[in-house]
Amino acid sequence: MSIWKPIKPPYIEYKKKVFEKAIKVGSFIHQIGELDDLRRPSKQIPINKITSKDTKAKIKYVKNCLIKYRKLTGYGRGITAVQLGIPDRFSVIYIGQTIKNVKNKKDVTFKDLMVTINPKITRRSKKLLRYPEMCMSATPIIVPTIRPAWIEFDYYNEKGNLQHWDTKDDTDVGKMMNRVFQHEFDHMEGIVNIDVIKNPREIILESDPDFYKNAKFTKV
Numbered sequence: 001m002s003i004w005k006p007i008k009p010p011y012i013e014y015k016k017k018v019f020e021k022a023i024k025v026g027s028f029i030h031q032i033g034e035l036d037d038l039r040r041p042s043k044q045i046p047i048n049k050i051t052s053k054d055t056k057a058k059i060k061y062v063k064n065c066l067i068k069y070r071k072l073t074g075y076g077r078g079i080t081a082v083q084l085g086i087p088d089r090f091s092v093i094y095i096g097q098t099i100k101n102v103k104n105k106k107d108v109t110f111k112d113l114m115v116t117i118n119p120k121i122t123r124r125s126k127k128l129l130r131y132p133e134m135c136m137s138a139t140p141i142i143v144p145t146i147r148p149a150w151i152e153f154d155y156y157n158e159k160g161n162l163q164h165w166d167t168k169d170d171t172d173v174g175k176m177m178n179r180v181f182q183h184e185f186d187h188m189e190g191i192v193n194i195d196v197i198k199n200p201r202e203i204i205l206e207s208d209p210d211f212y213k214n215a216k217f218t219k220v
């Protein structure tokens, strides 16, 4: 008869890396529980202030933080200003990716980044998709989050010009883009993805190194 032995949890080595990354990005990303503004709506930027020196400096800082985040972790698709302690309504989104190159595209420049200021969603798809999301402010939590397949929205770019997004690309990259915008715009309302989950039992911590290789959009 064999003697009882404890069962060790899996992925011990990978989990060390996960938390090492969380510690590194925790030096500039504000996490849930640390900052009240993360749960409050951010302020509109007056249109005549979009090109002001102050706003430019803030945008530059958020861009540099997204670049830094990707260098440290190999991923990260968007940061909303409030996550860096700036309660103004703008996000910086990484647009240089496809799903396949998401891992090897660490060296990002300003050209790969899009700025959305004062966005206003004008249409939402009735089709809903579930996808396991992470949030930089809640690393390493993974939340299967249900969102409309696409949205349309108006926003200002960093030059202060009004723009419209209506790309309903049905590829995984297109679905991802439409999702990232929604995730980031929620931050401007003070909403983190863990706040909108229907079943808290679906929340997991990043653990399996192959998790995102197998992650899929599923219809709800």
Ligand SMILES: [Zn+2]
Pocket: 134, 135, 136, 137, 183, 187, 193
């Ligand atoms: Zn987030």
